[in-house]
Amino acid sequence: MYRPVLxxxxxxxxxxxxxxxxxICVNACPEQNLQLSKNINxxxxxxxxxxFHGKRGDCTGCNICYNVCPDYSILGVxxxxxxxxxx
Amino acid sequence: MGAEAIAEAAVDAGLEAYFGYPITPSSEIMENLAxxxxxxxxxxxxxxFQSASEVESINLLMGAGAAGHIAMTATSGPGLSLMAEGxxxxxxxxxxxxxxxxxxxxxxxGNVAPEQSDYLFVTKSLGHGGSKAIVLAxxxxxxxxxxxxxxxxxxxxFRIPVIILTDAxxxxxxxxxxxxxxxxxxxxxxxxxxxxxxxxxxxINSIYLEPDEFRKIKVKLEEKWxxxxxxxxxxxxxxxxxxxxxxxxxARIAMEAATELREKGIRAGxxxxxxxxxxxxxxxxxxxxxxxxxxxxxxxxxxxxxDVQYWVRRDVELVPFIGGIYPDTxxxxxxxx
Amino acid sequence: MQVKQLSAxxxxxxxxxxxGCEHGLLLxxxxxxxxxxxxxxxxxxxxxxxxxxxxxxxxxxxYVQAPHGRAPAIMxxxxxxxxxxxxxxxxxxxxxxxxxxxxxxxxxNRGIPITVFMYNNMVFGMTGGQMAPTTPEGMVTTxxxxxxxxxxxxxxxxxxxxxxxxxxxxYIRRVIIAPKPIQLKDRVMYSSKExxxxxxxxxxxxxxxxxxxxxxxxxxxxxNVNWKMSITDSKKYAHEVSAKVFPPRLFRDRFGVDxxxx
Numbered sequence: 042m043y044r045p046v047l048x049x050x051x052x053x054x055x056x057x058x059x060x061x062x063x064x065i066c067v068n069a070c071p072e073q074n075l076q077l078s079k080n081i082n083x084x085x086x087x088x089x090x091x092x093f094h095g096k097r098g099d100c101t102g103c104n105i106c107y108n109v110c111p112d113y114s115i116l117g118v119x120x121x122x123x124x125x126x127x128x
Numbered sequence: 129m130g131a132e133a134i135a136e137a138a139v140d141a142g143l144e145a146y147f148g149y150p151i152t153p154s155s156e157i158m159e160n161l162a163x164x165x166x167x168x169x170x171x172x173x174x175x176x177f178q179s180a181s182e183v184e185s186i187n188l189l190m191g192a193g194a195a196g197h198i199a200m201t202a203t204s205g206p207g208l209s210l211m212a213e214g215x216x217x218x219x220x221x222x223x224x225x226x227x228x229x230x231x232x233x234x235x236x237x238g239n240v241a242p243e244q245s246d247y248l249f250v251t252k253s254l255g256h257g258g259s260k261a262i263v264l265a266x267x268x269x270x271x272x273x274x275x276x277x278x279x280x281x282x283x284x285x286f287r288i289p290v291i292i293l294t295d296a297x298x299x300x301x302x303x304x305x306x307x308x309x310x311x312x313x314x315x316x317x318x319x320x321x322x323x324x325x326x327x328x329x330x331x332i333n334s335i336y337l338e339p340d341e342f343r344k345i346k347v348k349l350e351e352k353w354x355x356x357x358x359x360x361x362x363x364x365x366x367x368x369x370x371x372x373x374x375x376x377x378x379a380r381i382a383m384e385a386a387t388e389l390r391e392k393g394i395r396a397g398x399x400x401x402x403x404x405x406x407x408x409x410x411x412x413x414x415x416x417x418x419x420x421x422x423x424x425x426x427x428x429x430x431x432x433x434x435d436v437q438y439w440v441r442r443d444v445e446l447v448p449f450i451g452g453i454y455p456d457t458x459x460x461x462x463x464x465x
Numbered sequence: 466m467q468v469k470q471l472s473a474x475x476x477x478x479x480x481x482x483x484x485g486c487e488h489g490l491l492l493x494x495x496x497x498x499x500x501x502x503x504x505x506x507x508x509x510x511x512x513x514x515x516x517x518x519x520x521x522x523x524x525x526x527x528y529v530q531a532p533h534g535r536a537p538a539i540m541x542x543x544x545x546x547x548x549x550x551x552x553x554x555x556x557x558x559x560x561x562x563x564x565x566x567x568x569x570x571x572x573x574n575r576g577i578p579i580t581v582f583m584y585n586n587m588v589f590g591m592t593g594g595q596m597a598p599t600t601p602e603g604m605v606t607t608x609x610x611x612x613x614x615x616x617x618x619x620x621x622x623x624x625x626x627x628x629x630x631x632x633x634x635x636y637i638r639r640v641i642i643a644p645k646p647i648q649l650k651d652r653v654m655y656s657s658k659e660x661x662x663x664x665x666x667x668x669x670x671x672x673x674x675x676x677x678x679x680x681x682x683x684x685x686x687x688x689n690v691n692w693k694m695s696i697t698d699s700k701k702y703a704h705e706v707s708a709k710v711f712p713p714r715l716f717r718d719r720f721g722v723d724x725x726x727x
Contacts, residue, residue: 054468058477061484063696069644069655084479105657108664109644111489112480113496113523117468145546175545179538180571187535187568191542194529195509195550199542217532321527321543323507323550332529335518 045124051102052119053091059114060088066106066115072098075106089114130269130299131156133308134228134292137273138200139164141280142312145175145199147188149207152240153296154230157202172312175199182207186214186225193223194332196320198280198313202228205238205246215289216255220334220349224283224290224315226276227261231295231427233452241452242296244376244427250291251405251435261289262356263404265375270305272298277310284315286356293404295427297377297454358408361400362415364390368397370464371419373412373436373444375401378425378455385460394464404432409439416440423447423463427455471496473505473526480523481516485696487642487686488516488584490660491555492523494667495582499526502671504551509543511536513565515557516590534565537572540579551674553580559589562598562622569628573679576633580670580680583624584642586688587707594691598622601710606691625683625716635678637716638723640666642684643703653697662725669722676720685711 053074060082066089067075074095077087093100107115135157138146146165148158158178165176175192179185185201192199203211208229218225231246233239250263262282266272272294279290321330336342363383365371370389372382379400386396399415401408416422422440424433427449437444447463449455470476473496480489499505508526512518514533521528531539536554544552561569561583569581588606589595595608599621603612613621625639642663644655663684670680685707689699715723 056477059479063484065485065644065655065696068646068653068697069657071654073652086484105660108660109490109655109657111482111485111487111493113471113474113489113493116470119468145542147542177575180567183535184538184568184571187531187538188542188545190531190535191511191529191539191544192546193542194539195543195547197546199546213532214535217530221530321509321529322547323509323527324525325506329525330527331521333512333521334530 047122048125049102050093050121050123051100052093052121053100053106054116054119055089055091056114056116057082057088058084059112060086061112062086062088063111065109065111069105069109070095071103071105072100074100129156129302130272130294132160133269133273133305134276135160135164136308137276137310139170139173140310140312141277142170142172142198143200144172144197145192146201147177147179147185147199148201149179149182149185149203151204151207153232153299154202154204154228156299157228182210186211189225190214190218190223193218193225194221194321196317196322198315200226200228202230204230204232205234208246208249212255215261216257216259217334218289219255219259219261220345221332222287223332224287226279226283226290226292228292228294230299231293239452240296242377242427242454243452244295244378245431246293247404247426247428247431250293251407254291260353260405261291262286263291263293265293265402265404266298267376267379267400269298269301269303270307273305273310277313280313280315286352287319293376295377353406356406358406358411359402360408360411361402363398363400365397365399365415367395368419369395370397370421370423371416372396372398372423372425372460373432374398374425375404375432378427381455381457381460382425384457388457388461389464396464407435407439409435412436412439421445425455425460471500473499473508473524475523475525478523481519483690485687485689485699487684489523490642491582491584491663491667491684492520494664495553495555496524497664498667498671499551501668502675504671504675507549508551508553509547511540511543511552511554513554513556513560515560517555517557517560517584518591520555534560534563535568536560536565537568537579537581541572541575541577544577544579551671553582553671553674555582555584557590558583558585558587558599559597562624570631573628573681574631574633576635576679578674578677578679580674582667582670583681583683584686585683585707585711586686588688588691590688590691594688599711601706621710623711625681628681629716633679634681634717635719636670636673636680636722638666638669639683639685639711639713639716640725641703641708641713643687643700645704646697646700655700665724669724672722673720676722678719683711685713
């Protein structure tokens, strides 16, 4: 019988309208989960986007991005769950 | 003594904070307040200390006023020059504060003798940008006491700085008063910055970078200013042929001269502005309408005379007393011959 | 998904700072600290002149604007008549140490329980990058196009050391708020240690005020626009130059509230 396994998943909540594309969070993230978007926001900056599966690894919910953002465009890091195929 | 009286009037009327810097001839006001503070004459008088400069004094007043409390200082010309920056900020930020200016000889270090040479400074532009304050000028000790109380009321009613323009004579002279225990004022501080306390935040500010925004503020401030009513006093001026115009201590001399001239058959009178800003121009026009001679008497080289000339639209004569010399009734009477 | 936003920040407000400037970070830390200590409703911010003037467009606390350099005097006036309020100011290095040095020293000397957060980026930022009292020798600014000449202008002023001569202040600390770029094998990574330490310094400073003491924190930040550098280069400059001229450390902690290990 198929029983889904739940594992912890993190989500970084971003207010893209405040981001100024300074890339401090991009550089500070240990797992490289943040990148600047190709699109620009109302201020004219390429805003940051989050991907749970980062270049180096999955987001660990370390909160560094929230701590270092100078514009309060990263509003918080919240935890959730995702189902993973399992046996 | 004038300084004692002003200090007692302030404390009885509900002064809450006093910050000052010593400067002759105003230091006695602060020294008297030190004693009144130590003797707990009024529980409301909770804060007193000497500041490090007049620059600090005016900013301490702005802090106390922005938090909605009654605060006052006393200074003289060189100190008032340093306060001009703060008064300009307080005008646009709409912060109430009261300054007693004891006019001494100037410009520069001058001397510590009395003059009325700060008139232009306090009435025409007390700080950059067209900043202004309500200016009250007492000519007796009782009036000085009443004006301290009035200053507290006006500063909060209109949320504007108020200057009481005295001079070294009034501060040091001895005179008896009728009413020496003034009643406390009650003021509204709902607008002040004391913390959000569960509501909207309060903004006490004078920077408005958008020209439209700033225009609205300046129009509002001008409208508020126009609502302030000027005050004046008329001494035998209804039927005066020769009208003296003088304020403060010069007005006392003018009244003495007018009385003596009446005995000699000359119909003299005195128009005394009580608020120098806003200047009681219309009242002066009325008082001067039947006079053939208008003579301004002031302890300076000629400052108020320009305002008088503007309102009566005629040539105005001047009896100046420059350099700190005491005004002389004889000299005034000589002018009338 | 929604997340609870800081009460001391105006919803949706964008701060007015250049991209990469840590000034916004300092304001955010103040908002976080006020919430952590539960004093947002009692907070009164005094604004100064410079990049910090427009803080009221971002922070949602009571705000009284001060003339250039006079914030410590206005804070003193407010705290004397409203002793229950938490009164703080963010001043630049020009505001605090040039025109405002007298007000700062006398307020510090009195030891009145207020808090000064000094953002030191070694230039006058808002006005276009002129020399400041903290500009190091030889640094090029718009008013020292050939580098600061200490013969004419004297050396830079170390404010924490200066205030340490007075017995009034209860908490004096200098921290670097600019993240340190670390060279990894394949990329440059920014450290988050500076952000954490700066946040703890903000909390310690406000705690000191709540316990009745005067607190002063100097933050070594960057101004990549006026330093004419890229954002990453400005972070390097802050760690290589600022930190040498202004060594970050704890100077005084009368109530033992400092919680930074280094």
